[in-house]
Amino acid sequence: MLLLAISPARPAAGGVTDLPGDLWDDVRHLPTRENAWWLAGGAATALLVSTFEDPEAVARTLNQPVIDELADFGNVWGDARVQAPLALATWGLGAWAGSEEAAGLGYDLTRSLALTYGAVSALKVTFNRERPNGEDYSFPSGHTASAFSTAGVVSRRYGGWAGGVAIGLGVLTGLGRMEDLKHYGSDVVAGATIGWIIGRNAGRPRGDADGLGLQLVPLGRGLAVAGRF
Template sequence: MKVIPALSLACLVAGPGWARSQEPPPSPAEPAPPSAQAPAPTPVKIHPGVIELGRDVFLPHLYQDTKASFTSRESLIGLALGGFATAAISFQDQKIDDYWEAEDPIGDWSEIGDQWGSGFFQPAVVVGMYGWSRWTKNQELATNAEVLAEALILQGLTINLMKPLVGRERPDHSDKLSFPSGHTGNAFAFAAVVDDRYGHKWGIPLFALATFTGLTRMEDRAHWASDVAFGATLGTVIGYAVSKNHDDYPYQKAWRRKKKTKITLLPLLPSPGDDRTGIMISMPVR
């Protein structure tokens, strides 16, 4: 009887095709769900309102600026060196003043330094920079304008607090607010920030102008040489300290806020064959 083997062979040959014929036709492929689009980046708010600017920007920054200017190692070294130089120059104050009174080497050119350090032109430049940054949406320019403003404000507060405390009489006897020189401090603070932010090609000419400003204050007999020396010291130290310790984007509310280390405690449960328990400590490694 060869019928059964033949039937079996026929089933084996025809089986796969027969089985495929019994399967339901595949359903049409469903379209893949659209990929989730990344959310649009939040625009950087570089121009806060007046209240937010004072509360979240200037006040926190000025606090940190003060710490950087008077407690950092670099600032303390600069203040110490400037203080020693000021003390040494003070022994020659009268001779230097006699020279300026007798020779009058700068003449009418002294008006340039008097105006540049007066506290009008530098703030005008800062306001212009900030206004242009609003117009052009330039974050870097807004940053640099705000750094300049903070440096000028801090050095102005420092010098004007020192003047009545020291009570030194001016060479022309006009008042007792001679030490230190505010005009010189303004000019050197401005030069230091610009030098740090824009490089020596701008910084060196501004330091030269700041030096000329200090000389004109002696020419006008508004300050002794040591007044000018310490005004230059304060302006330079504060200008560099504020700029170097400042955020790239100061309009963020946090000013160099340190990230807190997150420590996680997890229970360690017993595994099969091991009845020990405990606590696992998890913390990120930087």
């Protein structure tokens, strides 16, 4: 008996010199039907939320025991000074320790955050929306985008409880930004959508440079042809 089994592959993490090319590859893979649906859903939700926004009321609601502390943690989690070093450290330490899994995760996170920060920065300058506290560059929420960028990568790579925890941290980040009157609800929804799409895209299985890499493996009373793509 001969069976053909093909499963998605995750190539070893790239090096610094591979980063520009892989970033461009990520950009090329963004236009998909799935991403179009995510974008349409996020845009529609942000537009709907914008019609009844009351940032002061939201902040008062969130400024409660326990909720306030969780929101404050989310505020810290989404900060670029946490997200970027965490991604780079995972990539670098994983490579140093010879862990392809850790290095690959860190590489995906690094690429995802780089594209997320670029997209968010461009949109902030374009819209220049005033924040609820009177400051500039409200739309979209960069903290929320970065937290959901990480959540997108983790969810795509691992799913399950790991993805759920990462998404939960993203939600806390969004709540923290609204509790601090840094963003409107629509800013948070837009940031979450952008980060999620870019993160899921960066965490996708990518093809091997060596092709399918077919090999025979024992399976019961026969052999299976296992390949990676």
